[in-house]
Structures are given as structure tokens and as C-alpha cells.
Amino acid sequence: xxxxSEILVPETSHxxxxxxxxxxxxxxxxNPDREGLRRTPERFEKALRFLTSGYRQDPEKLLNxxxxxxxxxxxxVVKDIEVYSLCEHHLLPFFGKCHVAYIPNxxxxxxxxxxxxxNMYARRLQIQExxxxxxxxxIEEQLNPxxxxxxxxxxxxxxxxxxxxxxNSLAVTSAMLGAFRENKETRDEFLSLVKGSKQ
Ligand SMILES: [Zn+2]
Numbered sequence: 616x617x618x619x620s621e622i623l624v625p626e627t628s629h630x631x632x633x634x635x636x637x638x639x640x641x642x643x644x645x646n647p648d649r650e651g652l653r654r655t656p657e658r659f660e661k662a663l664r665f666l667t668s669g670y671r672q673d674p675e676k677l678l679n680x681x682x683x684x685x686x687x688x689x690x691x692v693v694k695d696i697e698v699y700s701l702c703e704h705h706l707l708p709f710f711g712k713c714h715v716a717y718i719p720n721x722x723x724x725x726x727x728x729x730x731x732x733x734n735m736y737a738r739r740l741q742i743q744e745x746x747x748x749x750x751x752x753x754i755e756e757q758l759n760p761x762x763x764x765x766x767x768x769x770x771x772x773x774x775x776x777x778x779x780x781x782x783n784s785l786a787v788t789s790a791m792l793g794a795f796r797e798n799k800e801t802r803d804e805f806l807s808l809v810k811g812s813k814q
Contacts, residue, residue: 633657634656669734670738674732677731678724682757683723684722687719689718690805691717691718691723692716693730695712696729698734698746698767702771703740704742708772709741709770709786712767712769714765715750716763716808718794722760724757732753743771747765747788751764751791761793763790764789766789
């Protein structure tokens with residue numbers, strides 16, 4: 616994956632998280648030296664640094680070079696983008712689908728870049744509402760479209776694993792800007808296009 620090549624963490628901080636995780640394992644009453652756990656702190660550090668690598672990516676750089684001029688002003692929809700993020704309140708995953716739509720104003724962006732933008736913001740500690748807004752605002756700023764709509768449907772492990780909510784409950788958030796906010800027809804068109812997407 617080319618995305619990982621953009622991750623730059625100062626050498627001096629390597630191993631710092633692993634050290635702390637060792638302490639957590641001890642606090643849990645575990646023996647961090649037993650075979651199964653011996654390399655867990657390092658694995659966890661590596662995973663966590665990857666899952667938060669979005670902090671070290673720049674949305675402008677990400678979209679730059681992938682924007683094209685077009686004479687197209689119909690709605691562009693990218694639906695069912697898989698999204699995996701970490702809730703900042705519990706550091707547990709939430710995951711689901713993200714649907715993005717915009718109405719171009721002379722500029723469009725490569726479809727794969729939309730998914731990469733979603734990933735970039737998802738790979739930070741998040742709440743679902745902010746993630747939804749950041750995706751919408753960035754597309755608004757970078758493409759200056761006539762409108763943007765973003766919907767995220769996600770399950771939060773901090774809820775389902777702790778039995779706070781029914782196992783199948785989905786949290787749905789949306790951000791509607793420009794035409795998507797002002798024009799009910801535009802919004803309805805978007806909603807009907809993404810309806811029926813499978814979880
Ligand atoms: Zn949570």
C-alpha cells in the first residue's frame with residue numbers, strides 16, 4: 616500500500632507506545648512475557664500508528680493533481696466507501712459505509728481520491744459527526760462545487776461490545792452543504808441513490 620509510505624514518525628518515538636502497552640498488560644493482571652503476548656506491545660504500536668496515520672496526511676496534497684476541469688454539472692455519487700475509524704472516547708473501532716456526492720462546478724476529482732480522503736480522516740481519533748463534516752468541508756474547499764452531501768452509517772464497537780445498544784444498531788450521520796442543504800430535490804436524489812446499499 617502506497618499510503619504507508621507517507622507515514623513519518625520520528626525515530627525517537629518508536630517503541631514508546633509499546634512500552635506503555637506493556638504497562639497496561641501488567642495492570643490487566645497479564646504476564647507480558649508469556650509467549651502469546653511477547654510481541655503484542657510492538658504489534659499494537661505498529662497497528663495504532665497505521666490506524667492514526669491520517670494525522671500525517673494533508674488533504675490538499677491528497678486531492679491536488681487529481682482534479683480535472685469538466686463541463687459536467689450532474690451529481691457525482693461515490694457510494695459504499697468502506698470506512699474504519701477509532702472512536703476518540705473509547706479508542707475502539709467504529710466502521711461502516713460512507714456515501715459522498717457533489718455537484719461539480721467545472722471541477723471534478725478522481726473517484727479513488729474520494730475514498731482516500733475518507734480514509735485519511737478516518738485514520739485519526741474521531742467522532743462520527745466530525746468525520747462526516749470534515750469530508751464534506753474538504754470537498755467544498757478543494758472543489759468549490761455547487762453542493763456536497765456526505766452520509767456515514769456505522770456500528771460502534773464501544774456500544775455493541777459493551778451491550779449499550781442492540782447489536783445491529785447503526786449510527787447515521789450526514790453533512791449537507793450548498794445545493795444539498797438548500798434544495799430538497801437534490802437531497803432526495805442523493806438519498807434515493809444511496810438507499811438500499813448493503814451493510
Ligand atoms: Zn466510543
